[in-house]
Amino acid sequence: MKKRTVIALLSTHALVLAIGFGTGIYTLPILTAPDAPSREQVQSIDSVQRFTGQFSRNLKDSDALHWGEGKVTLGDEFIALNGKLSPGPDFKVYLAKEFVETEADFNRLKSTMVQVADIKTFNNFLVPIPKEVDIATYNTIIIWCESFGQFITAAQYQSI
Structure with missing residues (x-):
């Protein structure tokens, strides 16, 4: 085989392998995600809400x-x-005292934040708030991908 043919084959196979790996990383969390809570389950928190915020796609690092x-919606026991x-691996919920969108x-403020829970679903979620966390001392909820150090989204739920 010619050297040029070998290089072309290696290049195309490496490209296909990279595309397959990337697709697998993206789709694996979708395939392994548990059933999302129903709209009714999520809306049940509305009756005991303390704070609400809005996640938006238009943040700087989204x-x-x-x-x-x-x-x-943040209540006394659940968020x-x-x-x-967006689907992804290893999503975490953090609470911060300052709005973050990058x-x-x-990373600059992580040491002042509290990690609340893992997120396993991508259509709706319902996560418990640890008893030792007082959500009133924070004002922003952040979704962060721990594995890749990637900002996902944030919402300010009160002014402090």
Whole structure:
């Protein structure tokens, strides 16, 4: 085989492998996600809400692959999202005392934040708030991809 043919074959196979790997990373969380809470379950938090906020796709570090949209409700025991998140692995919910919409700001302030829960679903979510976390001492909820250090979305739910 000619050297040029070998290089072309190796290049095309490497490209297909990279595309397959990237597709797998993106779709695996979708395939392994548990059933999302129903709209009724999420809306049940509305009756005991303390705060609400809005996730938006239009934040500085949100993009076509990393975004969230919908109404987020914080109660005494649960945080609920009536909306959608882009699929991805290892999403975490953080609470912060300052609104954050970039990875740089998140990393700068991470030591002052509290990690609340893992997110396993991408259409709606309902996560428990640990008893030791007082949501009133924070004003922003952030969704962060821990594995890739990627900002997903944030919502300010009160002014402090």
